[in-house]
Amino acid sequence: MSPTRQRVQVEGRQLEVSNLDKVLFGEVGFTKAMVIDYHVRIAPVLLPHVAGRPVTFTRWPDGVDGPSFFEKNSARHAPAWVRRVTVPSPGSTRGRETLDMVLLETVPDLVWSANMAALEVHVPQWRVGADGVPELPDLLVLDLDPGPGAGIAECCAVAERLRRLLVTDGLHPVVKTSGSKGMQVYAPISCADADHPSRYARDLAQQLSRETPEQVVWRMEKALRPGKVLVDWSQNNTAKTTVAPYSLRARAGATVSTPLDWAEVDGVRDGADPATLRFDTAAVLDRVERLGDLFAVPERHRAALPEVPAR
DSSP: OOTTEEEEEETTEEEEEEOTTOEEEGGGTEEHHHHHHHHHHHHHHHHHHHTTSOOEEEEOTTOTTSOOEEESOOGGGSOTTSOEEEEEOOTTSTTOSEEEEEOOOSHHHHHHHHHTTEEEEEEOSOOBOTTSOBOOOOEEEEEEEEOTTOOHHHHHHHHHHHHHHHHHTTOOOEEEEOSSSOEEEEEEEEOSSTTHHHHHHHHHHHHHHHHOTTTEEOSOOGGGOTTSEEEEGGGGSTTOOEEOTTOBOSSTTOBBOOEEOHHHHHHHHTTOOGGGGOOBHHHHHHHHHHHOOTTOOOGGGOEEOOOOOOO
16 A cells, blocks of 8 residues: 555454645645545534435545535445435536435544545535435524625624524524634525525524615625625525535634634624634634534424425
8 A cells, every 4th residue: 555545443444544744725834634634523413414305515636725626426436335315407507417425424434535535525504314315404504604895793783684584584593603714604494396595594694784875785786795794594495505504614814613602703793803714723622622512503493494485
């Protein structure tokens, strides 16, 4: 075996890993071995949020300063013990009616994906059942993306407004950083049909935009976005995915999409340093040890979405 490759045992599974000393985040000297170590240590809180959700990877074989690619049809690379599922292909995937995707449900699964330099893990707002058939969405997401001249503080102000609206509607919202420049507000839900979350999320985004058009935009056009926060309701489309809680991001500093306490959001909204909401892997592991999983919402708090008329 090449000296750059070695076999390891992880929870009874044998895996081949390679190039462990390759630096994937040059700014901080973060190597592939460190990426794998992070995934092993964060697994207890990451896995519950991706289990049952077909994974889209973003892979960076030469690190974040090199080329990258998205990969949905990933089952052909996977060891036999990684669970696979065949799902309908989204409209953006040409030439295929279905995709053979993987589910990350064990620590060995995470090690395998990390060894492929799959630095980011993206999942939909729905799960597949035991039979592999997609179920109705069980999560609502509102993705807050600041335009030029806006930042995380402006996102915090919008997130708090969304929180109030969601709570009024009987939902139990949680919030996380994107690991990049924005943040996301989620709520566990039950819904009437696959388009229901998109209708509801669009209605919320339009309401905020009507109330404060100088601060919030609900449409995607770049010309509308300087100085404002886009409330991206479209992430609820069943063909789309959002970065998973605790996923690394392919950004300088090896940042992580990190669940927050709402008091932290309020603090930045009220003037605290926005940099306090930027977390690397060490900070995230420390937070989990001290605070537990801030993204965990008990099943009893899954609430029915209010109906919004189709348009």
